[in-house]
Amino acid sequence: MIPPRQLLNAIVDSLRTVIGPAISEPYPKSQAFMAAVILEFVARQIDDDRAAADPAHATIAALFAELARIPECRSFATDHPDADAAQLCALIERLYAARDALGPETFATANNAVRAALRRLLDQDLKVARSEG
Amino acid sequence: MAAENIQNKVAAYLAARIPSARDLTLADWVQTAVGYSHVIYVFDAAWSENGRPMRRGFCLRLDSGTSLLRDLSSLEEQFRVLKALEPTPVPAPKAYWFEPDPSLLGGPFLVMERIAGEAVNPWSRAGKQFYAAAAQRGKLPRSFVEALAALHNLDWRAAGLDFLGVPAPGRDFALREIAKWERLIAESHHQPEPVLTEVIQWLKSNAPQAQRLAFVHAAYRTGNLMINDDAISAIIDWELQVIGDPMYDVAYVLSDLNREGSPLLSCVVERDFFIDYYQKLTGLTIDFEACRYYQILYMMRTAAFWISASGLFAEGRSRDLRLARTTFSVPVVLDMAARALGF
Numbered sequence: 001m002i003p004p005r006q007l008l009n010a011i012v013d014s015l016r017t018v019i020g021p022a023i024s025e026p027y028p029k030s031q032a033f034m035a036a037v038i039l040e041f042v043a044r045q046i047d048d049d050r051a052a053a054d055p056a057h058a059t060i061a062a063l064f065a066e067l068a069r070i071p072e073c074r075s076f077a078t079d080h081p082d083a084d085a086a087q088l089c090a091l092i093e094r095l096y097a098a099r100d101a102l103g104p105e106t107f108a109t110a111n112n113a114v115r116a117a118l119r120r121l122l123d124q125d126l127k128v129a130r131s132e133g
Numbered sequence: 134m135a136a137e138n139i140q141n142k143v144a145a146y147l148a149a150r151i152p153s154a155r156d157l158t159l160a161d162w163v164q165t166a167v168g169y170s171h172v173i174y175v176f177d178a179a180w181s182e183n184g185r186p187m188r189r190g191f192c193l194r195l196d197s198g199t200s201l202l203r204d205l206s207s208l209e210e211q212f213r214v215l216k217a218l219e220p221t222p223v224p225a226p227k228a229y230w231f232e233p234d235p236s237l238l239g240g241p242f243l244v245m246e247r248i249a250g251e252a253v254n255p256w257s258r259a260g261k262q263f264y265a266a267a268a269q270r271g272k273l274p275r276s277f278v279e280a281l282a283a284l285h286n287l288d289w290r291a292a293g294l295d296f297l298g299v300p301a302p303g304r305d306f307a308l309r310e311i312a313k314w315e316r317l318i319a320e321s322h323h324q325p326e327p328v329l330t331e332v333i334q335w336l337k338s339n340a341p342q343a344q345r346l347a348f349v350h351a352a353y354r355t356g357n358l359m360i361n362d363d364a365i366s367a368i369i370d371w372e373l374q375v376i377g378d379p380m381y382d383v384a385y386v387l388s389d390l391n392r393e394g395s396p397l398l399s400c401v402v403e404r405d406f407f408i409d410y411y412q413k414l415t416g417l418t419i420d421f422e423a424c425r426y427y428q429i430l431y432m433m434r435t436a437a438f439w440i441s442a443s444g445l446f447a448e449g450r451s452r453d454l455r456l457a458r459t460t461f462s463v464p465v466v467l468d469m470a471a472r473a474l475g476f
Contacts, residue, residue, distance in 0.1 A: 034454040041461050085325040092327060096334040115476035118328045122471060125464035 008043040012036045044128045056121055060088050063117040067091070072106045088117075139174070142237060143193065147178050147244075150230055154180035154187070170201045170372060171208070175247050190247030192226065196240040201442055201456075205313060206372040208243040209233065210297075214371050215245060217292045222283045223348075224367045226359075250361030252369060255354070255400040256393060264355060264400040272363040274402040275410065280365040281353055281386070282414035285379040289348040299376050300346065306377040307340035310430060314437040321437075321444035328467045329440075332433050335474055341423045343378035350374050353382045354391045355399045380420050383411065384427030390435065390469075425473070432470035439463045 015036035023029040060083045067077035076094045080087065092114060099107050140159050148157045157180035165173045171194040179188045196208055208231060215228035227246040235241060254260045267273040289295065300306035315333060350357075351373035359367040375381075385391065386407060391399045398407050408419055443460035445451040 031454050034458055038454060038457050041458075085327055088327040089325045089330040092330045092334055096338060099338065114331065115471075115474075118331055119471065119476050122328050122464060122468055126468055129461045129464040 005043050005047060008039050008046075012039050012043075015039070041128060048124075048128055056124060057084070059117050059120045060084065063088070063113060064091070066113050067110055070106065070110060072102050073110050077110075085121075088114075139238060140176075143174070143176075144178070146232070146237060147191075148180075150244075151180065151182075153182050156181050170370075171195055172197050177247075191229070191244055192247045193242055193244050195238055195242040198240050201438070201445065205317060208241050211371045212243050213296065214294065214374060217294050221287055221292055223287055224280055224283070224365055225371070226367050226369065248359045248361075248367040248369070250359040250366040252356060252359050255356050255391070260356075261393075261395065261400060264397070265395070267360075267363055268397050268401050268403070270363060273360065273365075274406060276364040277355070277358070277399065277402050278407055278410045279414065280358070280368055281350075281382060282411060284350055284353070284368070285347040285382070285415050285417070287348045289346075289376060292348070294348055294376065297374065297376050300343065303342050304340040306343045306346070306375075306381075307426070307430065308337065310375070310377070310381075311336050311340070311433070314434050317441050318437045321441045322448070323440045323444055326436075326440070326463070326467070328464075328471060329433065329436055332429065332436075332467070332470045332474065336426075336430055336433060339426060341378075341380075341420075341426050343380075344420065344423075345379065345417070346376055347379040348374065349377045349379060349381050351377075351381060351385075353385055355401055378423065378427070379415070379417060380423040381427050381430075383419055384424035385431055387424055388428045388431060390428070390431055390466075429470055429473050432466050432473065435466045436463050436470070439466065 015032050020029055020032040020036070023032055061081050064077055064080040064083045064087075067073045068080075070077075073095070076098070077091055083091075095102070095107065095110055095114065102110065140162055144157055144159050147159075148154055151157070157178055160177045160179060162174065162176040165175060174193045174195070175190070176193075177188055177190050179186065181187065194208060194211070212228050212231035215225055218225040219227055226248050229244045229246065231241070231243050232238075233241045253263050255264055264273075287294075298309075300309055311333060318329070350368060350371070352370055353368070357368065357370040358365050359369055386398050386402075387404070393400075396403075398404055412418060439459040439462045442456045443463070446453065446456040447460075
């Protein structure tokens with residue numbers, strides 16, 4: 001079996017050098033070339049997904065653990081080894097809702113920790129999104 | 134629907150709407166390739182009226198049922214806005230008819246005049262060259278500011294535009310905008326996106342007070358402006374207009390989102406000239422802090438737009454590969470927002 005990356009590269013090449021140039025109608029021609037661009041992204045996603053899955057999970061779990069060590073945040077950020085992106089979204093909303101109760105210093109501490117984790121997650125996504133061929 | 138079939142139906146529709154027309158035929162029929170939101174056709178209609186030959190250019194926008202932003206705006210609203218703008222100094226296409234009956238062309242549609250000129254795409258190499266040359270000539274930058282000032286100086290109550298909804302004084306405008314785009318995100322059934330959640334929560338917590346309410350286009354940039362002889366012949370793409378803070382439009386003009394590395398705002402106007410001339414024409418003082426906030430709101434909007442676009446593809450409601458491509462744009466614009474917020 002041809003490895004997925006190699007197969008996708010072949011399709012991309014075909015779309016760019018065979019299919020696209022042979023189409024005279026502007027709309028289907030643009031669709032063929034756009035398909036090549038998308039398949040290049042997908043190839044990189046396949047390369048990165050397995051490597052990215054664990055760091056993303058670990059980043060979120062570490063954030064929950066860090067926040068659970070802040071006494072004022074413990075009630076809504078219990079140490080959660082299985083936390084996922086949906087739970088992180090909910091945590092962010094709860095932090096903002098409790099902003100006044102937490103006070104500016106505690107909120108800033110918690111928010112800085114959240115943002116540091118978000119930056120790590122974002123950088124992972126950008127590895128795929130920023131490397132357009 | 135086959136192109137010939139649509140043309141026949143449109144010809145019959147126009148003939149019914151122009152009872153004095155005899156032997157009406159369509160010519161130069163083009164489906165434009167640009168735009169995600171509606172199917173757009175431009176064409177000429179020729180007919181005989183009291184023995185005299187007549188010819189007029191039309192533009193028809195059709196809601197295909199899978200239009201982006203169709204839940205945020207409607208062709209009927211666009212029609213009402215264009216009708217309200219007709220007697221005002223705001224350059225906009227004249228609207229002729231709105232047809233709500235989907236049985237005619239497969240969805241509601243709007244027929245308006247075809248404006249002279251071209252909405253030159255600022256993202257293409259040719260477009261960038263066009264705007265850079267126009268900036269050197271100087272007429273288009275002035276026209277760009279004058280059209281925006283005409284929009285913001287408009288007495289929107291007198292024009293009957295309050296049907297768009299009038300925000301309460303204070304932070305209501307910004308909060309309404311956030312809620313509008315949050316609805317679009319929710320309807321997209323997308324994967325949880327924690328960075329977007331952080332951006333939205335920050336926006337809600339820091340919404341500015343609108344100092345004044347104006348009629349706001351909410352997507353004022355080159356590409357959404359018809360240009361003829363180096364002047365704005367019409368502001369187009371009336372999909373997101375609101376009564377709101379004029380700094381919302383100013384922020385978009387000042388934004389990096391619209392110029393892809395060009396030193397010129399919206400690829401066509403120098404920053405200092407824009408600021409001075411806009412303030413002179415409107416009597417407003419630009420609130421740069423509010424603009425910074427609205428620029429982050431635009432980044433959130435852009436992320437929401439891409440999420441909605443890729444969602445249409447993921448759900449099988451559209452097979453347009455351009456929509457699939459947009460999923461890779463979401464992290465890029467969220468990165469811009471995160472950096473603007475300092476992380």
